[in-house]
Amino acid sequence: MNVDSHEDMLSYAEKNIPAQMKHDIAIKNCKLYMINANKVASEVGIPGRTNNILILFYFKFGMKGLIDFSDAVDDMKLAAKKTYAKRGEYVIKANMEAIDRSVALID
Numbered sequence: 001m002n003v004d005s006h007e008d009m010l011s012y013a014e015k016n017i018p019a020q021m022k023h024d025i026a027i028k029n030c031k032l033y034m035i036n037a038n039k040v041a042s043e044v045g046i047p048g049r050t051n052n053i054l055i056l057f058y059f060k061f062g063m064k065g066l067i068d069f070s071d072a073v074d075d076m077k078l079a080a081k082k083t084y085a086k087r088g089e090y091v092i093k094a095n096m097e098a099i100d101r102s103v104a105l106i107d
Helices: 009-016 019-027 037-043 051-062 069-083 089-106
Strands: none
Touching (some): 051 089, 069 089
């Protein structure tokens, strides 16, 4: 879940997640991971570009046991270099920083 709020994330969840969903999460013993991806993107100079940040959380938690997370990170960095090559070094470096910060948040 991408939290675009400066509120405490737990407070945000309590106020904004519907009661039925909270119930389902509790009954199914699920884990809910939240990140302010917009904040991370803005801090590295690519405001609004949250895809790489959110994808890492999916690779870490949604694909757990199916793919090696460190391999996914390496592949994402390689893909970012190829994808943003025409946009210049600044965009590439900003995406690398976003990936690195996301990994730091996850670990």
